[in-house]
Amino acid sequence: MITIGSAPDSWGVWFADDPEQIDPGRFLDEVAEAGYTWIELGPVGYLPTDAQELQDQLDAHGLKVSAGTVFEHLHQPDSWDDVWQQVSTVGALTQAVGGEHIVVIPDVWRDHKTGEPKEPRELTVEQWKLMTDGMNELGKRIADEYGLKVQFHSHADSHVGYQVDIERFLAATDPAYVNLCLDTGHVAYYGGDSLDLINRFPERIGYLHLKQVDPAIRDTVLAQDLSFPEAVRRGVMIEPPAGEPDLGPILDAVGHLGRPLYGIVEQDLYPCPPDVPLPIAQRTFTYLKNCVA
Template sequence: MTIGSAPDSWGVWFADDPEQVDPGRFLDEVAAAGYTWIELGPVGYLPTDANALQDQLDAHRLKVSAGTVFEHLHQPDSWDDVWSQVSTVGALTRAVGGEHIVVIPDVWRDHKTGEPKEPRELTAEQWRRMTSGMNELGRRILDEYGLKVQFHSHADSHVGYQTDIERFLEATDPAYVNLCLDTGHVAYYGGDNLDLITRYPERIGYLHLKQVDPAIRDKVLAEDLSFPEAVRLGVMVEPPSGVPDLAPILDAVGDFGRPIYGIVEQDMYPCPPEVPLPIARRTFTYLNSCLEGRLQ
């Protein structure tokens, strides 16, 4: 298993935001924490010129596992907007040696204000439009960029609960779309990560590793708070202080007998700039202990 981290673990949600650490500090600190693999994060946070990005990666002895794209394919006439992201992110990810595109569904509540933008449930036609669109997106990304699409269920999105994830997997083509299993976002809605791994092993193509505080999670769900509010309350916590237990998840995925990335993502937007590095170092040490030296 190849372990890495991401700008998200440094409180980065946006390409440019005064409450976030600057990219240079992120690169310095993710390397200092012990990681050699990263995701690109929101497009524009790190350089979008491939040569400039590669120079910075080389200077920090870092490599890229994946880029990230956000989709809203359930909406009519959304293809061009989603593909415009791919044309930047796909080319950049391929140029610096990445293998995957993590596709995250847009949230139905505004990521900064928490205000609703659209209904929280999709109609049957919107589900069909989303899943058929994801199949086409995965096919074209594979054909044009040679990258594998991993769909990331997400809090406050239309694919969040385990039943949503199962419905999505059953409606999409494993040749073109598989699952970025985000352990924290699954647990956020009370899902069972090990059950998904056991029943859909061939569909788990990538991991995001995080934990939630169950007491804060229960408060958030009971009061129907938005995900940004939940993050500010500290719903995502460093392992091993939350749920799910990551050790059995890492063991179960290790039994696949194929390479897989596990990228640490502890949602912390916003956070003081001195907070991420100590957490990242402790998390790296913890994961190494879980993997008994099998961490790359």
């Protein structure tokens, strides 16, 4: 019931174009070499945005697409047009190459490159309502116009990171249009419990990002209030099974939900030397295939 895949993030890709990132051609070569047949598109513009060119490259590598990614800042007034402009590119491209989902990630309150604060770390009541109402509308329009399912991804350094935030978000959004991309690493980053979320909100689990955190690094990062980019540079996201949470019980619980789900490996590695990702990806693929066998 679980289809395992990977993402550009596991090759250190956070941006459409960045000199510290691996070439997209090499990513496609290596993700296929590692054994994966399913991928996410990653940041828009990293892989080709022309549907035929992208499909040709996917076909050449024996790859298929599970989802595209959009970043939202709907808690800010007058943000709709900017978010929808992303959707108009990502949704059309994802639909054209056979993807089923759009993973929506909230913008971070600290700069994703420098770690410097951009806005307050807490939303007001009014901003929460703007965000959740906006997500309901986004999910409905994406379903209506592109036939894709929206999966919301809680994220470190965003306004929806702690488990209490995730639960508040789920209570305020419509399961007909918005569900949860359960990222096991980002939940564990703030001490949350992915297994608890699966057991208490089984109908809201629409997609998985599979990763683990190094608890010692995580604890230091939180104690010193370091940014997520700094945490990643220190190695907070670690290949399984070396970190937390234990993915075996999580995959088992998800497997009993009775419906097919994607489990996409998304180990944050930005920035990393170009020879680092492939061996990790190969070991992780073998580990996860054994977990779901």
